[in-house]
Amino acid sequence: MFKRWLMALVARVGLIVLTLCCCVLLLYLLACKPVSHGSQQSLPWAGSATSKERYMALLQEREDSHRHYINSLTKQIAQLKEALQERTQQLQESLDKAKIKGILPQGLESLHKTPTQSDLKEFFRSQLNQAEVNSGVKLPSEYALIPFDTFTLQSVYQLETGLTRHPAERPVRKDRRDELIGTVETALHVLNGPKHHTDNIRRKHTFSPSDFIQGLTRTERDRGSIYELTFKGDSPQDFTQLVLFRPFGPVMKVKSEIVNTQNIIINIIVPLSKRVDTFKQFIKNFREVCIQQDGRVHLTVVYFGRDQIDEVKAVLDQTTRETRFRSFTLIQLNEEFSRGRGLDVGARAWRRSQNILLFFCDVDIHFTADFLTSCRLNAEPGKRVYYPVLFSQYNPSIIYRNQTLLPSLQQQLVIRKESGFWRDFGFGMTCQYRSDFINIGGFDRSIKGWGLEDVHLYRKYLHSKLMVIRFPTRSLFHLWHEKSCADELPPDKYKMCMQTKAMSEASHSQLGELFSKQEIQVHAQKQMK
CATH class of the missing domain: 1.20.5 (Single alpha-helices involved in coiled-coils or other helix-helix interfaces)
Incomplete structure (x- = not known):
């Protein structure tokens, strides 16, 4: 009994002690709670306004720290x-x-290049591919062709004469001179450089400025400038041509090749009707240039009608006897004169297997051996046809009216604005291979008399993929002669004939002086009083 009471007492006392311990512990925890500082222990979802302000302040502080x-x-x-x-x-x-010192360690060449060099090369190559360098492009008309300028170390022969109206620029403007001389120097550096053998060219001598013959240049405004330079070779018949392209940046080498003209024969075709005296003058020039100096030509004369044919034969026979030159062909056509018809017949009359180089010529043309070389260099079968711009002589009786005697013909043939002009509107003189002439369809045979047949052929080439080479040629002259425009010509041809006649007499200043001759004399007499 006593044990049960003792155990109940112990249990009650233990429960009371446990309760007291719990109360003490709770009081201890409440006494040790840290003091609250601002909003650090506040929760964002606390409903009071003070808690929201503290939270926004905390965000601002962190944003400032990140900034x-x-x-x-x-x-x-x-x-x-x-x-x-x-x-x-x-x-x-x-x-x-x-x-500069030549001590750049091997393997560091790439560090010297700018990161965009490959991009520049790609851009320049695209400019070269789009330019008319290696092949021709189709052009809408004769006005779209950009002619070349011709230049030597001393002069530039150009169609765009500007305000000076000088057909030959002497001396060349400094900016142009620096450009062209720099191009020649670049060409000499390429030709004499160690890598020149990569183009299969065997150089026997070092090229110098004295080897430079002439250059052609033109600028395509959206592409760049093209330069075709011709240098002397190891023999009189060998020439080195170098094509350079400046794509609005550094000059790029396009190609370099040796052109051997020794076996290139030129068939000079001349349509003729009467005009025997002029033909004799032509044969005199032919003997001096083609027979005595060049020797690689054939002359084809297509004569219209029967009048004076015997005199023409006599001139050719005399030439054969005196020079032993027999490379002539005389074709007689009993029909009305047609220049296009005569040239077409003369071109198709060549029966040999060789693809002959043709030079369509007139009887009043004077040329030198340099022109024959230019003809051979600038025409290439299937690729290029050559349309030179010749220098047309003014009327000597007007030019030299103040002189007692007329100068010799050689003295008259100088390129000055007082003596003549570049005949940039004429397309009759041309060098092209017979195969190209046949493939393009030849002349329009329906055209009779004077004019237009050459323009039609010229336009055919412009519309083709062949490259038309056209530049002022300092070795090809049109001699002045009295021009009469036939009444039978249709209005358009008659107008062209009269325009040509007016332009061929004298320069504007000379014609103006003749027109005002009386006024000038009156003024001079007044000054003497």
């Missing part, structure tokens, strides 16, 4: 870029100095 950190990183990046740029510049200067 300062970002500004610090940006400043460090800028400092690193500046240091890198400095080091890159120092390295580039060191490489430049090493390259």
Whole structure:
């Protein structure tokens, strides 16, 4: 009994002690709770306004901290870029100095190149492919063709004469001179360079400026400038041609090749009707240039009608007897004169297997041996036809009216604005291979008399893929002769004939002086009083 009471007492006392311990512990925890500081222990979803303000202040503080950190990183990046740029510049200067001294270590050549060099090369190559360099492009009309200018080390022969109206520019403007001389120097550097053998050219001597014969140049405004330079070769019949292209940047080498003209025969075709005296003058020039100097020509004369045919035969027979030159062909046509018809017959009359080079010529044309060379160099079968711009002589009786005697013909043939003009509106004189002439369809045989047949043929080539080479030629002259325009011509041809006649008499200043001759004399008499 006593044990049961004792155990119940112990249990009650233990429960009371446990309860007291719990109360003490709770009081201890409440006494040790940290003091609250602002909103650090407040919850965002607490409903009071004070809690929201504390939360927004906390966000602002963190945003300011991130902004300062970002500004610090940006400043460090800028400092690193500046240091890198400095080091890159120092390295580039060191490489430049090493390259100049020739001590650039092997394997560092690529470091010397700018990162965009491949892009520049690709762009320049695309410009070259689009330019009319290696092949012709189809053109809408004769006005779309860009003619070449001819230049030597001393002069530039150009169609665009500007305000000076000088057909030959002497001396050349400094900017143009620097451009052309720089191009010749670049060509000499290429020809004499160590890598020139890659074009299968065997050089026997070092090229110098004295080897430079002449150059052609023209600028395609959306592409660049093209230069075709001709140098002397190892023999009188060998020439070296170098084509350069400046795509609005450094000059690029296009090709370099030796052109051997020794076996290129030129068939000179002359349509003729009467005019025997003029023909005798032509034969005199032919003997001096073609027989005595060149020797690689054939002359085809297509004569219309029967009048004076015997005199023409006598001139040819006399030439054969005196020079032993027998490479003549005389074709007689008993029909009305037609220049296009005569040239067409003469071109098709060649029966040999060789693809002959044709030179369509008139009886009042004077040329030199240099022109025959130019004819051979600028025409290429299936690729190029040559349409030279000749220099047309003014009426000598007007030009030299103040002189007692007329100068000799050689003295008259000078390229000055007082003595003549570039006949840029004429397309009758041309060098082209017979195969190209046949393939293009030849002349329009329906055209009779004077004019237009050459323009129609010229337009055929412009519409084809052949390249038309056209530039002022300093070795080809049109001699002045009295021109009469037949009443039988249709209005358009008669107008063209009269325009040509007016332009061929004298320059504007000379015609103006003749027109005002009486006024000038009256003024001179007044001054003498």
